[in-house]
Amino acid sequence: MAESTPSVFHRLSIALATFWRILVDPQFASAVAALRLAGPAGLPGGPNTEAPSFSEVEPNAALQLLGLLQQEGRFIDFLEEDVTAYGDDEVGAAARVVHEGCKKTLRQHFVIEPVRSEAEGERVTLAEGFDASAVRVTGNVVGQPPFSGRLTHTGWRVIESKLPKVAAGHDLSIVAAAEVEL
Amino acid sequence: MSEAQYAVGIDLGTTHCALSYVDLGSSDGDQVAQDLMHVPQLAAPGSVEELPLLPSFLYLPHSDEFAAGDLALPWRTDEGPIVGELARHVGAQTPIRLVSSAKSWLCHPGVDRRAAILPPGASEEEIARLSPYDASLHYLKHLRDAWNHLHPEEDLAEQQVTVTVPASFDPAARELTAEAAQAVGFEQLVLLEEPQAALYSWIQESHGEWRNQVHVGDMILVIDVGGGTTDLSLIAVTEQDGSLELTRVAVGEHILLGGDNMDLALAHVLKGKLATQGKSLDQWQIQALTHGCRHAKETLLTDASVEAVPVVVPSRGARLIGGSIRSELTRGEVTRTLIDGFFPEIAVNSRPAARSRGALTKLGLPYAQDPAVTRHLAAFLGKQCGAGEDLPGFTSEGGAFLHPTAVLLNGGVFKAAALAERVLKVVNDWLTADHAPPARLLAGGDLDLSVARGAAYYGYVRRGRGVRIRGGTARAHYVGVESAMPAVPGLEPPVQALCVAPFGMEEGTEAEIPPQEFGLVVGEPVRFRFFGSSVRRDDQVGDLLEDWSPGELEELEEIQATLPAESRAPGEVIPVRLRASVTEVGTLRLEAMPRSGPEHWKVEFNVRNTAGD
Numbered sequence: 001m002a003e004s005t006p007s008v009f010h011r012l013s014i015a016l017a018t019f020w021r022i023l024v025d026p027q028f029a030s031a032v033a034a035l036r037l038a039g040p041a042g043l044p045g046g047p048n049t050e051a052p053s054f055s056e057v058e059p060n061a062a063l064q065l066l067g068l069l070q071q072e073g074r075f076i077d078f079l080e081e082d083v084t085a086y087g088d089d090e091v092g093a094a095a096r097v098v099h100e101g102c103k104k105t106l107r108q109h110f111v112i113e114p115v116r117s118e119a120e121g122e123r124v125t126l127a128e129g130f131d132a133s134a135v136r137v138t139g140n141v142v143g144q145p146p147f148s149g150r151l152t153h154t155g156w157r158v159i160e161s162k163l164p165k166v167a168a169g170h171d172l173s174i175v176a177a178a179e180v181e182l
Numbered sequence: 183m184s185e186a187q188y189a190v191g192i193d194l195g196t197t198h199c200a201l202s203y204v205d206l207g208s209s210d211g212d213q214v215a216q217d218l219m220h221v222p223q224l225a226a227p228g229s230v231e232e233l234p235l236l237p238s239f240l241y242l243p244h245s246d247e248f249a250a251g252d253l254a255l256p257w258r259t260d261e262g263p264i265v266g267e268l269a270r271h272v273g274a275q276t277p278i279r280l281v282s283s284a285k286s287w288l289c290h291p292g293v294d295r296r297a298a299i300l301p302p303g304a305s306e307e308e309i310a311r312l313s314p315y316d317a318s319l320h321y322l323k324h325l326r327d328a329w330n331h332l333h334p335e336e337d338l339a340e341q342q343v344t345v346t347v348p349a350s351f352d353p354a355a356r357e358l359t360a361e362a363a364q365a366v367g368f369e370q371l372v373l374l375e376e377p378q379a380a381l382y383s384w385i386q387e388s389h390g391e392w393r394n395q396v397h398v399g400d401m402i403l404v405i406d407v408g409g410g411t412t413d414l415s416l417i418a419v420t421e422q423d424g425s426l427e428l429t430r431v432a433v434g435e436h437i438l439l440g441g442d443n444m445d446l447a448l449a450h451v452l453k454g455k456l457a458t459q460g461k462s463l464d465q466w467q468i469q470a471l472t473h474g475c476r477h478a479k480e481t482l483l484t485d486a487s488v489e490a491v492p493v494v495v496p497s498r499g500a501r502l503i504g505g506s507i508r509s510e511l512t513r514g515e516v517t518r519t520l521i522d523g524f525f526p527e528i529a530v531n532s533r534p535a536a537r538s539r540g541a542l543t544k545l546g547l548p549y550a551q552d553p554a555v556t557r558h559l560a561a562f563l564g565k566q567c568g569a570g571e572d573l574p575g576f577t578s579e580g581g582a583f584l585h586p587t588a589v590l591l592n593g594g595v596f597k598a599a600a601l602a603e604r605v606l607k608v609v610n611d612w613l614t615a616d617h618a619p620p621a622r623l624l625a626g627g628d629l630d631l632s633v634a635r636g637a638a639y640y641g642y643v644r645r646g647r648g649v650r651i652r653g654g655t656a657r658a659h660y661v662g663v664e665s666a667m668p669a670v671p672g673l674e675p676p677v678q679a680l681c682v683a684p685f686g687m688e689e690g691t692e693a694e695i696p697p698q699e700f701g702l703v704v705g706e707p708v709r710f711r712f713f714g715s716s717v718r719r720d721d722q723v724g725d726l727l728e729d730w731s732p733g734e735l736e737e738l739e740e741i742q743a744t745l746p747a748e749s750r751a752p753g754e755v756i757p758v759r760l761r762a763s764v765t766e767v768g769t770l771r772l773e774a775m776p777r778s779g780p781e782h783w784k785v786e787f788n789v790r791n792t793a794g795d
Binding site: 064067068071074077078080081083085086089090091093094096097098100108162164165166167168169170171177179181 | 256
């Protein structure tokens with residue numbers, strides 16, 4: 001532990017001071033009582049303090065979306081191909097297929113709207129306690145809210161997602177089946 | 183039978199099905215609580231999505247074609263054909279296993295609609311084929327199961343269900359549709375003509391405003407151009423006890439011509455253009471090209487500032503950039519092919535050409551020979567020029583064609599604004615030339631979904647909560663009678679037509695019994711020639727027509743009566759008379775009644791062409 005533990009004398013002085021404070025300050029007394037009941041987990045810096053928790057994202061939903069984008073918009077075909085070998089007009093023609101199909105998939109399965117309704121370039125004010133996950137401030141980030149700034153990207157928020165139901169046992173890792181014409 | 187909570191409308195389309203529903207408990211007057219069911223269906227192997235439309239495609243998979251469990255739906259395991267989006271998708275690559283346009287086969291007079299004939303080209307040993315009737319059954323079953331999955335408390339079989347049919351469907355096709363719906367379990371079923379459903383949807387979306395937008399004396403022309411068929415109807419606005427009424431006075435013929443033909447025509451234009459550059463396309467690429475043309479067409483016909491839209495045929499292999507073929511659809515090509523090809527500006531006395539079959543025909547179905555929708559429209563208005571004359575408030579103009587005063591457009595084709603403008607211009611040019619005021623366009627809602635919406639709304643108004651379109655059957659029906667004359671070699675005995683069902687029979691009514699008798703041989707099927715007329719409004723039951731002008735009577739498929747040999751001796755000849763009725767569901771029914779006794783036998787409209795089963 002980086003912080004040094006106090007010496008015996010220092011601990012004695014803490015004990016005495018605490019003893020008196022417990023006697024005269026009922027709120028302090030109840031806080032100490034709670035600390036005792038909680039055991040080591042209640043101590044700041046103890047072994048079970050709120051560690052940042054991370055969860056594994058279920059890959060099935062991602063595989064399903066990849067499959068949908070491939071099926072409608074040839075998404076994987078497009079990204080897996082070497083575009084350097086082709087001219088812009090050829091890439092552009094293929095991009096239309098990808099754009100039309102992926103857009104259809106997006107429209108069909110998600111309801112998306114901008115996070116901010118203002119037009120990009122407009123000045124906006126962020127009140128104190130704004131949702132930092134929905135709005136990210138950039139540039140001269142100093143001082144206290146309310147912040148005033150120029151909207152550089154409206155952001156997107158998924159209001160609703162309606163993904164297809166998958167049959168139990170269906171192999172989602174096949175995002176596009178091989179095709180064999182008989 | 184429990185009380186229905188929903189009025190459900192099912193559009194059983196040639197290329198797409200849709201289901202809409204009205205919550206009866208939460209609706210009152212013009213305030214209608216209506217929704218569209220997003221249909222769970224396989225969109226890819228193992229992947230079930232809820233989509234607003236169910237493509238009317240069936241795919242009959244090979245047993246090794248898909249991994250186990252990949253064809254399961256929330257309500258069933260792997261069994262049975264694939265219905266919907268996945269069927270359309272895989273069927274494009276394996277057409278021999280794909281059933282499409284089953285509805286057009288259901289109205290095909292030349293085939294036995296209960297025979298397993300679809301897909302038409304498939305080998306019988308390899309693929310267990312389906313009948314057009316089975317296909318309708320599968321679509322309805324899928325919709326029923328999807329509904330019951332989403333509404334486990336409210337069985338669809340117990341709701342008030344309206345299934346739409348083209349106004350031009352013959353009695354056999356209507357009966358088969360109703361039978362399929364009843365086989366699926368719908369207890370409270372009615373059929374509704376699609377153009378009427380489109381008008382109901384327009385009425386509903388106006389929230390009561392429709393009463394100010396049409397007037398007594400208006401003649402509304404409904405033009406419904408779907409994916410595979412064009413359906414025409416005329417609906418008159420009349421008055422009864424001070425309130426507006428609607429009467430459907432005429433329906434058009436069955437025209438197999440729709441949006442799919444238009445996309446295919448554009449694909450062939452581009453295919454030709456690519457061929458001049460030395461690039462040839464296979465069947466898969468033409469499918470992809472057709473798909474690309476549909477998008478390009480909608481852009482070009484909606485945005486007048488765009489002169490050309492690139493169309494890219496992606497490669498089939500993984501090399502997308504290297505293997506794709508790029509072309510371009512120009513405004514000029516779309517104008518020439520679609521606007522002038524399918525909606526030419528023609529004179530009102532112009533009629534569809536019966537030319538030799540061209541590039542648009544496929545083997546089997548009787549596709550329209552003339553792609554010009556406007557020419558079919560001219561023929562319809564010309565044929566129906568006397569349609570409104572018996573109604574109060576309408577006068578016979580004595581002109582060469584019926585003058586519509588309002589036009590309602592329906593079908594995905596009219597999403598392209600330029601096509602909607604063109605068809606209205608053509609009609610109005612005809613009217614102006616005849617010194618009549620121009621017809622106005624009734625602004626409609628969603629062109630893809632209005633039939634299903636209107637059908638659900640109809641289920642609601644049937645409960646007495648809104649205006650209903652009247653009119654009854656749109657055809658009179660006749661049975662062919664060979665006239666008694668000495669046989670002349672080489673000359674067919676002339677046929678007379680006996681009217682058995684007059685024009686305009688309402689649901690749940692019976693026609694009188696004509697006095698003429700026919701001898702039926704017990705135990706042997708006896709066939710009759712059968713005719714329909716959409717113009718002879720005044721013929722009564724028992725009228726015997728000796729001759730008629732061309733086009734007045736249309737010969738339908740033969741009908742057949744079989745007297746079972748139960749209580750009689752086989753071979754005995756029994757004199758019978760024919761009684762027509764229209765069921766509550768909305769189908770025509772013909773029965774053979776013996777001179778005495780309570781027995782009667784149903785006359786079959788769909789006659790098997792082959793012996794057996």
